[in-house]
Every structure is written in structure tokens, then in C-alpha cells.
Amino acid sequence: MTDSELQLVARRIRSFPDFPMPGVLFRDLSPLLKDPDSFRAAISLLASHLKKTHGEKIDYIVGVDSRAFLFGPSLAQELGLGCVLIRKRGKLPGPTLSASYMLEYGKAELEIQRDALEPGQKVVVEDDLLATGGTMRAACELLDQVQAKVRECITLVELTSLKGREQLGAAPFFSLLQYE
Numbered sequence: 001m002t003d004s005e006l007q008l009v010a011r012r013i014r015s016f017p018d019f020p021m022p023g024v025l026f027r028d029l030s031p032l033l034k035d036p037d038s039f040r041a042a043i044s045l046l047a048s049h050l051k052k053t054h055g056e057k058i059d060y061i062v063g064v065d066s067r068a069f070l071f072g073p074s075l076a077q078e079l080g081l082g083c084v085l086i087r088k089r090g091k092l093p094g095p096t097l098s099a100s101y102m103l104e105y106g107k108a109e110l111e112i113q114r115d116a117l118e119p120g121q122k123v124v125v126e127d128d129l130l131a132t133g134g135t136m137r138a139a140c141e142l143l144d145q146v147q148a149k150v151r152e153c154i155t156l157v158e159l160t161s162l163k164g165r166e167q168l169g170a171a172p173f174f175s176l177l178q179y180e
Contacts, residue, residue: 005041007075012038013157027157027179033070042156043071045176047078051123053174054151059121060084062148064139065091065110067128071156075126084123086117101138110135112142119147120121120177129157130175134158135168140171 008009012032019026032038058081059118063072065087076083089098096111117123125139136153143150150171158165158175165173 005045006176008038009045013177023090029156030043030069043078043175045178046075046154049174050079052151057122058124058151060117060123062086062123062125062139062143063127064127064135068126071128072126086110086112086142097142099138099141101134103134110138110142112146117146120148120149122151124151125153127155130155130164131159131162133164137167140168
């Protein structure tokens with residue numbers, strides 16, 4: 001991981017105090033998506049980490065609804081892998097499995113298609129940001145239901161003060177950038 005690439009990514013994340021409610025400091029990744037060099041650097045850094053950590057031992061990247069859909073397929077493409085989607089309830093056709101979780105602002109439910117993965121396939125779960133860990137934990141629960149093997153959970157940004165990493169149990173976790 002090069003410091004210049006990481007600094008390029010970090011410079012494109014901006015903060016909005018009191019959004020969407022008082023007391024919340026929102027980390028906005030929109031400028032990162034707008035700048036092709038920063039976006040490319042983010043994908044390159046995540047891919048380098050996964051290559052170094054797992055080599056050829058990953059079958060799929062799993063992107064969690066919805067902003068992970070912007071990063072997951074690009075990361076999968078960079079690694080020569082496919083991308084599987086975990087979506088919010090009611091967005092996937094066919095038979096699905098579901099898991100509910102708590103958000104910072106309420107409750108939600110995620111789903112995966114029953115036939116999205118074969119038992120034993122090795123996956124990395126990718127999301128844009130880890131806050132309380134509820135979304136990532138629910139994604140891991142779904143992957144457990146389809147008997148996939150979660151090798152690691154990764155994000156671009158981690159809000160360390162919310163201790164979301166603790167919700168992931170034994171699943172290894174990696175984030176490019178950490179904020180209080």
C-alpha cells in the first residue's frame with residue numbers, strides 16, 4: 001500500500017456534521033467516486049491487500065447494498081473474480097434467504113438468493129463503510145446460511161468509535177481508512 005495512493009483516497013472523503021441527524025458526522029464518499037484517479041487508487045489498494053493476504057484463495061467478492069455495488073464489481077474485476085450481491089429485502093428475484101439487523105437509525109433486512117453461492121465457496125465481503133457493524137454482521141450471517149466461507153470483511157472507511165469491528169466475531173476485518 002503506497003502512502004501517496006492512500007492520501008489520494010483520504011483527500012476525497014469529506015465530512016458533514018449533523019447529517020442525517022444532529023450529532024452524526026457523515027463521511028461522504030461521493031467525491032471519491034467523482035474522481036477517477038482516487039477511485040482507481042481505492043480499488044488498487046483494496047485489491048493489493050487481498051492479493052497479499054489471500055492470494056488465489058477467494059472465489060467471489062460479495063457487495064452489500066447499496067454503495068458497495070459501486071466498489072465491489074470493480075474490485076472483483078481487478079482480481080479476475082465474480083461479484084455476488086446482497087440486497088435489501090424485496091430487491092432480489094427468486095428464492096432468497098434473509099437476515100435482519102439494526103442500523104444507527106432503525107432496523108433493516110438483507111437478502112441473498114439461495115443459489116448465489118455453492119457451499120464451501122470462499123468470499124470476501126465488501127462494503128463502503130463500517131459503522132456499528134450491523135449490516136456487515138447480517139451479510140456474514142447470510143453467507144453462513146448458504147454455507148460460504150467468509151475469508152475477510154473489508155471496507156474503505158471504518159468509524160472506529162462505533163466499534164463495528166466487534167460485531168464481526170472471528171471474521172478478519174480490514175479498512176483502508178479509519179476515523180473516530
